[in-house]
Amino acid sequence: MSEFAVEMHNVTKVFGDVVAVDHVTMGIRQNEFFAMLGPSGCGKTTSLRLIAGFERPTTGEIFIDGKPVGNTPPFQRDVNTVFQSYALFPHMTVEQNVGFGLEMKGTPHAELKRRVMQALELVRLPHLATRYPHQMSGGQQQRVALARALVNRPKVLLLDEPLGALDAKLRKEMQLELKTLQREIGITFVFVTHDQEEALSMSDRIAVFSRGKVLQIGTPLEIYERPNCRFVADFIGETNFIEGTVSEVRNGFAVLQSNGRTFVGRAGENVQPGIPAVLSVRPEKVQLVEQPATSVNSYDVRVMSVAYVGSDTRVVVRLGEQDIDVWEQNSVSTLDPNYFFAPGETAWLTFPPENALILTD
Amino acid sequence: MMQLFRRHPQLQAAALMFPGAFWLIAFFLIPLAIMGVISFMSRDALGDPAPPYTLNNYLDIFRDVRFNPSISLDGGFTVRLIEGLYVDLFWRSLWLSLISTVITLLIAFPVALFMARLPRRYRNLALFAVMIPFWTNFLVRTYALQFMLRGNGPINTLLRALGLAPIELLFTPTAVMLGLVYGNLPFMILPLYTSLEKFDWTMIEAAQDLGANAWQAFRRVMLPLVSPGVVAGSILTFVPAVGSYVTVDLMGGGRTNMIGYSIAQQFSTIANWPFGSAMALLMMIVVTVAAVLYFRSSRGEQRTIV
Numbered sequence: 001m002s003e004f005a006v007e008m009h010n011v012t013k014v015f016g017d018v019v020a021v022d023h024v025t026m027g028i029r030q031n032e033f034f035a036m037l038g039p040s041g042c043g044k045t046t047s048l049r050l051i052a053g054f055e056r057p058t059t060g061e062i063f064i065d066g067k068p069v070g071n072t073p074p075f076q077r078d079v080n081t082v083f084q085s086y087a088l089f090p091h092m093t094v095e096q097n098v099g100f101g102l103e104m105k106g107t108p109h110a111e112l113k114r115r116v117m118q119a120l121e122l123v124r125l126p127h128l129a130t131r132y133p134h135q136m137s138g139g140q141q142q143r144v145a146l147a148r149a150l151v152n153r154p155k156v157l158l159l160d161e162p163l164g165a166l167d168a169k170l171r172k173e174m175q176l177e178l179k180t181l182q183r184e185i186g187i188t189f190v191f192v193t194h195d196q197e198e199a200l201s202m203s204d205r206i207a208v209f210s211r212g213k214v215l216q217i218g219t220p221l222e223i224y225e226r227p228n229c230r231f232v233a234d235f236i237g238e239t240n241f242i243e244g245t246v247s248e249v250r251n252g253f254a255v256l257q258s259n260g261r262t263f264v265g266r267a268g269e270n271v272q273p274g275i276p277a278v279l280s281v282r283p284e285k286v287q288l289v290e291q292p293a294t295s296v297n298s299y300d301v302r303v304m305s306v307a308y309v310g311s312d313t314r315v316v317v318r319l320g321e322q323d324i325d326v327w328e329q330n331s332v333s334t335l336d337p338n339y340f341f342a343p344g345e346t347a348w349l350t351f352p353p354e355n356a357l358i359l360t361d
Numbered sequence: 362m363m364q365l366f367r368r369h370p371q372l373q374a375a376a377l378m379f380p381g382a383f384w385l386i387a388f389f390l391i392p393l394a395i396m397g398v399i400s401f402m403s404r405d406a407l408g409d410p411a412p413p414y415t416l417n418n419y420l421d422i423f424r425d426v427r428f429n430p431s432i433s434l435d436g437g438f439t440v441r442l443i444e445g446l447y448v449d450l451f452w453r454s455l456w457l458s459l460i461s462t463v464i465t466l467l468i469a470f471p472v473a474l475f476m477a478r479l480p481r482r483y484r485n486l487a488l489f490a491v492m493i494p495f496w497t498n499f500l501v502r503t504y505a506l507q508f509m510l511r512g513n514g515p516i517n518t519l520l521r522a523l524g525l526a527p528i529e530l531l532f533t534p535t536a537v538m539l540g541l542v543y544g545n546l547p548f549m550i551l552p553l554y555t556s557l558e559k560f561d562w563t564m565i566e567a568a569q570d571l572g573a574n575a576w577q578a579f580r581r582v583m584l585p586l587v588s589p590g591v592v593a594g595s596i597l598t599f600v601p602a603v604g605s606y607v608t609v610d611l612m613g614g615g616r617t618n619m620i621g622y623s624i625a626q627q628f629s630t631i632a633n634w635p636f637g638s639a640m641a642l643l644m645m646i647v648v649t650v651a652a653v654l655y656f657r658s659s660r661g662e663q664r665t666i667v
Contacts, residue, residue, distance in 0.1 A: 054566055074569040087567035091585045100581075101571035152571065 002066030005030045005156050005188035006051055011060030013046055020046040022212035023060070028156075028190055033182050035191045035199040038209030039235070044192045047209070048158050051190065053077045065155050075104070079156040080149035084164055086141050088133040094120070094144050095129040101152040119151035122181070139170045146181070156188045163198065175202055196236045200224065208232050228269050230359050233280040240286070240324045242279040246271055246358065254358040259320050264296045265356030277358050283325040285355035288315060288347045298350040303341045313340055317349055324349060400638035410634045418639035422447045447623075447640070451647065454620040457534065458602035461541035465549045465598050466591065468542065473553035473590075477560065488554070491547050503540060503611045510536055510612075532614030540608035545601065549594040556590025592659045596652050603648050620644050 004027040013021040021043040028034045036044040049055045050062060053074035061068050069077055080101070088097050099116045107115070120126040123143035133141055142162060149157055162178075163171045179202050182189045193199050199206050200220040207217045208231075216228045227233035230241070244258030254267035256279050263279045271277055292298065301317035301324065308330075315326040326349065332339070341347055366373035400418055405411035426445035441452055476487040494502060508514055510530040517527035530536050564586065568578035584591070604621035613622070620640065627637030 052566075052570060054569075073574075074566070075572045075574055079570075081567070081570045083563055083567060085561075085563055087561070087563040089564065089567070089582055089586075100568070100573075104572035104577060148571070 001030065002063070003030065004028060004063070005032070005065060006190065007063040007066075008047065008050070009061045009063070011047075011050060011057045011062060013043075013050060013055060014058045019212050021050065021057075024212075024214050026207055026214055026217055028188060029205075031186050031188055033179065033189045033191065033202060033204045035193055035203035035206045036209060037193055037196060037199040037206050037235075039194060042209040043212040044194075044207075044209045045160055048081075048160055048190065048192050051156070052079055052081050052158050078154055079158055080152050080154040081158045081160065082142075082145045082149050082162045084161045086133075086145040088141055088144055088148070090133055093130050093132055094125065094136075097133070097144060098148045098151050101148065105152075115151055119147040122150065122185075123147045138165055139174065142166065142174065146178075150181075150185065154187065156190060159189060159191045161192055161194070163193075163195075171198075178202065200236070208235065210235075226266075227280070227357065227359070230278050230280070230361055233357065233359060237282060238325065239280045239282050242281075242319075242322065243361075244277065244279065246273050246275050246277045248273055253353055256358050261299060261320070262296075263356065263358075264353040265358045266354065268357050268359040270360050271358055275360065277360055279356050279358050281351055281356040283314070283327040284312070284329070286324070286326050286349060286351040288317065288326055288328065288341060289350055290347060292348050295350065295352075297353060297356070298348055301347055301349045303343050303345045303347055305343055306341055308340070315341060317347065319349060396638045397642060399635055400642050402635045404633065404635060408632050418635045419643065421636060422640060422643060450618060450620050450623055451644070453618075454603050454644075455647070455651065457538065457619060458541070458599050458605075461538050461545065461602050462549075462595050462599040464538070465542050465545050466595060469546055469549035469553055469594065473550050473557050476550075476554050477557035484558070488551075491550050491554075494547065499544065500607060500611075503544070503607055506540060506543060507531060507611055510539070531612070532616050534613070534617045536612040537609055537617045537619070540612035541602050541605060544605075544608055545598040548597040548601075552593035552597065553587070553590045556587040556593075560587055588659050592656060595655065599655075600648055600652065604644060 006028040008024050008026050011021055011024045012019065024043070024047060036047060038044045046055060050057055051064070053069065053072060056070070061070060063069065064078060089100065092100070095116055098119055099112050102112045102115060117126055117129070120129055123146050125140060125143050125147065128136065128140065128144075133144065136144070142165075145162070159178075163174050166174060175198060178189070178191075191199075191202065200223075203220060205217060205219055206223050208215045208223060210231050216223060216232050218226075223232065223236055227236060233239050234241070242256070242258050242263060244256040244263070246254050247257050247262075248255040249267050249271060252267055253264055254271050254277070256263045256265070256277060258279070265279050265281070268277075288301075288303075292300070299319055301319045304316045304318050304323065307314045310330070312330055313328045315328065317324050317326060366376070399410045401414045401416070402410040403413055403415055403417070423445065426443050426448050428442070429444040430442045431444070432440050441449070472491075476484060476491075479487055509516060511517070512527065512529070512531070514531075516530065520527050530539075560583065564582050565578050568582045569575075573581065603619075604624075605619065606621045606625050609617065609619045609622040613619070615622075621644075624637050624640050624644070627633050627640065631637075
């Protein structure tokens with residue numbers, strides 16, 4: 001068994017004059033929950049379709065379990081797909097839908113029956129075996145689509161925005177269920193999504209796509225805490241950007257000059273003195289204080305707006321020409337309105353250098 | 362008026378239905394009923410329909426029937442169990458119509474598939490192209506087809522130019538078949554296209570993803586899902602084919618007889634209206650039964666068990 005369930009080696013896919021996937025190289029490990037995350041049109045769905053075999057790479061090679069699959073048609077690949085629209089066969093019952101893959105492989109009737117029921121039990125739908133897809137809710141159809149793919153015991157399960165059509169509550173439930181399912185059956189899940197929260201909460205690792213390229217691959221922690229470029233920092237979670245020029249790089253930290261102010265943060269990839277760069281600092285990683293601090297990264301600001309949202313208070317402050325978001329956790333239980341900053345007040349914005357990243361643009 | 366309709370929605374429905382209902386009752390149901398009555402009449406001294414009422418017209422259709430199982434290549438490939446002048450006619454009509462429907466379907470399906478796969482902006486153009494023949498009178502088009510098949514027409518001229526022997530095409534069952542397929546093609550393409558255009562191609566990907574090869578994906582997923590179009594097209598093709606007259610007359614030249622042509626003769630040259638009416642009604646019943654059976658079987662198609 002190869003270390004990787006799926007590998008893409010320098011894969012490019014061109015449609016007409018559009019480069020949908022641009023020299024993508026990545027390895028998806030065995031039994032890993034892997035998310036491909038990015039905005040629409042970033043190449044994540046095309047990458048999934050390349051792995052499934054619905055599209056052939058223009059250049060490059062794809063390996064499934066260590067074997068090249070260049071010319072293997074989809075019906076001979078050891079992967080199964082859960083489609084965004086589910087693509088259940090409307091003229092077949094749930095049982096027939098789930099049994100279709102086994103039937104195509106010529107599985108004996110008794111074994112087919114048994115495995116179909118097993119798969120339906122896995123998604124907790126055995127009581128609906130004789131229903132037609134149109135007689136079921138979206139969440140149930142989603143589960144049938146899952147059972148229909150899993151019953152074939154693929155090496156890799158490909159999921160194309162499988163939760164996109166569900167309402168928020170059902171979505172949360174299914175996220176948990178998918179994650180549990182993946183641990184139980186222990187196969188590789190490759191999951192396409194544009195929802196960063198979904199990707200963060202479910203995945204072992206995430207590949208962030210933009211314009212056909214993979215910008216960063218890493219664990220949710222790495223992607224959130226150490227984004228390697230401005231796009232990733234911006235796309236995953238919320239952040240504040242301050243643009244400027246790098247004046248110094250030392251011991252893994254960099255100094256950024258911006259409108260006469262000096263900022264210090266962790267130096268990102270390829271950050272060198274003299275180049276334009278951005279400081280990225282997340283709203284929950286900055287603080288507002290009343291007394292001027294003496295340390296670095298301390299600036300006087302004016303409070304523009306204050307919104308109390310329960311778990312935290314979201315303050316917008318103005319630093320020079322620019323608005324900065326500050327999320328202060330409400331770790332103290334108080335009814336005193338004076339405890340909070342009010343619009344119009346002045347305050348000091350501060351954050352330790354370890355909380356900020358200086359990234360190339 | 363508007364107020365009246367608002368208070369009595371049934372009145373509004375009746376008003377909307379009236380023109381169509383009137384038309385069908387006055388010009389379809391009443392004439393059909395009259396024909397039904399005539400089919401039970403005898404003929405007077407002048408040959409006009411008149412009482413007494415009798416079953417003879419229907420019995421005459423089956424008068425000469427005898428048991429004679431055979432397979433013949435005459436008039437298209439025919440398998441039959443019983444023999445008789447009019448029974449043969451019925452059987453041959455159904456048989457030729459069935460074969461022409463199958464041929465039409467086989468030709469129309471790829472065309473409709475191609476049209477449905479075209480980029481959206483070209484689809485209307487393709488639809489338009491399919492309908493262009495309707496701009497010319499069917500009779501004129503059939504004469505043009507006759508010209509094509511003549512002994513010294515373009516086809517035989519081409520064959521001769523290639524050093525091959527000319528073939529006799531016109532006034533053969535093959536010519537009737539060609540005419541039927543040609544005339545019915547648009548009526549098959551249009552409903553097929555409508556079904557195929559709505560077809561969700563992700564279904565094919567899903568089938569292939571689950572291990573189906575191209576044929577299995579077509580047979581198990583696509584065909585059942587587009588079967589409404591296949592059924593509609595087949596009925597729109599088969600029913601008129603059974604009763605076709607112009608094509609049989611011009612392409613068959615009276616030598617390849619079909620039931621519609623024979624009925625027309627009963628009403629015109631032979632002037633036996635009661636017998637013609639009986640044949641026409643029997644044909645209607647047979648075709649209706651055939652269509653219903655076909656509907657039923659195609660329903661079953663969509664419910665195959667794993």
